[in-house]
Amino acid sequence: MNQWKNFSKGFFKENAVFTLLLGMCPTLGVTSSAINGLGMGLATTFVLVMANLVISLIKDFIPEKVRIPAFIVVIATFVTIVEMLMQAYTPALYESLGLFIPLIVVNCIVLGRAEAFASKNSVGASIVDGLGMGLGFAMALTMLGSVRELLGSGKLFNVSIYPEDYGMLVFVLAPGAFIALGYMIAIIDKMKKA
Amino acid sequence: MATIESSLKNMLLTLLIITAIAGTSLGFVYKLTEKPIAEAKARKQQEAIKQVVPEFTNNPADEAIVVTSPEGLPIKLFPAKKDGKLVGVAVETVSNKGFAGNVSIMVGFKPDGTIINYQVLEHKETPGLGTKMDKWFKTDKGHQSILGKNPGSYNLTVTKDGGQVDAITAATISSRAFLDAVRIGYKSFMENKSKLEEGGAQ
Numbered sequence: 001m002n003q004w005k006n007f008s009k010g011f012f013k014e015n016a017v018f019t020l021l022l023g024m025c026p027t028l029g030v031t032s033s034a035i036n037g038l039g040m041g042l043a044t045t046f047v048l049v050m051a052n053l054v055i056s057l058i059k060d061f062i063p064e065k066v067r068i069p070a071f072i073v074v075i076a077t078f079v080t081i082v083e084m085l086m087q088a089y090t091p092a093l094y095e096s097l098g099l100f101i102p103l104i105v106v107n108c109i110v111l112g113r114a115e116a117f118a119s120k121n122s123v124g125a126s127i128v129d130g131l132g133m134g135l136g137f138a139m140a141l142t143m144l145g146s147v148r149e150l151l152g153s154g155k156l157f158n159v160s161i162y163p164e165d166y167g168m169l170v171f172v173l174a175p176g177a178f179i180a181l182g183y184m185i186a187i188i189d190k191m192k193k194a
Numbered sequence: 195m196a197t198i199e200s201s202l203k204n205m206l207l208t209l210l211i212i213t214a215i216a217g218t219s220l221g222f223v224y225k226l227t228e229k230p231i232a233e234a235k236a237r238k239q240q241e242a243i244k245q246v247v248p249e250f251t252n253n254p255a256d257e258a259i260v261v262t263s264p265e266g267l268p269i270k271l272f273p274a275k276k277d278g279k280l281v282g283v284a285v286e287t288v289s290n291k292g293f294a295g296n297v298s299i300m301v302g303f304k305p306d307g308t309i310i311n312y313q314v315l316e317h318k319e320t321p322g323l324g325t326k327m328d329k330w331f332k333t334d335k336g337h338q339s340i341l342g343k344n345p346g347s348y349n350l351t352v353t354k355d356g357g358q359v360d361a362i363t364a365a366t367i368s369s370r371a372f373l374d375a376v377r378i379g380y381k382s383f384m385e386n387k388s389k390l391e392e393g394g395a396q
Contacts, residue, residue: 061208062198062208063198063199063200063205065200066200066205066208066209069209070208070209070212073212073216074212074216076216077216077219077220080220081219081220081223084224084227084231085223087231087234088227088230088231088234089234091234091238095316152322153322167322169321169322169323172321172322173321173322
C-alpha cells in the first residue's frame with residue numbers, strides 16, 4: 001500500500017471519530033476544552049504508534065489463540081508508561097484528563113488497529129498507520145474541544161475570545177458533546193459525499 | 195498469522211515472556227518518574243500554601259500536622275512561620291458534601307482565625323456552576339466574600355440555611371460543601387493551635 005495513503009486515511013477516509021465512530025468514550029468525556037482534546041489525542045497517538053510497532057514486531061511469535069491477551073498486555077504497558085510520564089511532567093493535564101488516561105487501554109481504536117493492521121503488516125507500515133490514525137484522532141478531539149470551549153466558555157486554548165458569561169453552558173457539559181459531535185459528523189459526511 | 199502452534203506450552207511461554215518484559219519495563223519507568231512525580235506534587239502543595247498565607251521562612255510541609263475530620267477524611271495543617279513566630283496556617287481541608295464527590299480546598303488562616311485567602315484544590319462539581327467556587331467566595335459583592343471573616347464570629351453557612359454567606363447562584367450544594375470544608379478547616383486549626391505554635395519553638 002502507498003505509504004502516504006496509509007498515513008492520510010486516518011484523517012478523513014477512516015477517521016476514528018468522524019467515520020468509524022470508535023473511541024466515543026474519551027471523545028465525549030474529555031473534549032470540554034481544546035487543550036484537553038489535544039492532550040488526550042497525543043497520548044493516544046503515542047500508545048497507538050508504540051503498540052503497533054511492538055505488535056508488528058512480535059506478531060510471528062504469538063500463538064493465535066492468545067493474541068488478544070498478548071496485545072492487551074502490550075497496550076496496557078504503554079498506557080501505564082504514558083500515565084506515569086504525564087503525571088511527572090504535565091501534572092495539570094494529567095489531572096484534567098484523570099480517569100480517561102488509564103481508559104486508553106480499552107479504547108477500541110488501539111486494539112482495533114493492533115488486530116486489523118499491525119498483526120498483518122510490516123513494522124514500517126504499522127508505525128505509519130498508528131501515526132496516521134492517532135493524529136487523526138487527535139485532530140478530531142482538538143476540533144471538537146475547540147468548538148465546545150468556544151461556544152461553552154468563550155475561550156480557545158484558554159485564550160478569552162468573548163466574556164464567559166455569554167457562553168452556552170450546555171456545550172461544556174456532556175449533552176453539548178453529543179450535540180457538537182452530531183453536527184460535526186453531519187458536516188463531514190456531507191463533505192465526503194460532495 | 196501465527197507461525198507458532200497454539201499448544202498449551204507455547205501459549206503459556208509466550209504470555210509469560212510478554213508479561214515479564216512488560217513488568218520489567220514498567221518497573222524501570224516507575225523508578226524513572228518516581229522523583230519527578232513526588233516533586234510535582236510537593237511543588238503544587240507549596241504553591242497553594244504560598245497563595246493563602248503571608249510570607250514565611252520555615253518549610254510548612256515539614257511541620258505539618260495531619261488530623262482526621264468528623265467525616266473521617268484527612269485534614270492537613272501547615273503552619274507558616276516567620277522567624278519562629280506563627281504568622282498563619284494553611285489548612286488543606288476537605289468536605290464530602292459536594293454535589294459530585296469530595297471538595298478539597300486550601301484555606302489560609304491568621305493565628306486568630308481570620309480567613310486570609312483560599313484556593314480550590316480538587317473537586318468534581320458541575321462545570322460552569324459549582325466550579326465558580328474558585329472565585330466566587332473571593333469576590334467582594336453582596337455577602338459573597340469570606341476573606342477577612344473569622345468563622346468564630348461570622349456564621350459561615352449559606353443564607354438559605356440561616357447563615358451569612360451568599361451561595362453561588364444555582365449551586366447551593368456546592369456552596370454548602372465549600373463552606374463545610376472551610377468550617378472543618380477552622381475547627382481543626384483551633385483544636386490544634388497550641389501544637390502548631392509549639393512546633394516553631396523547637
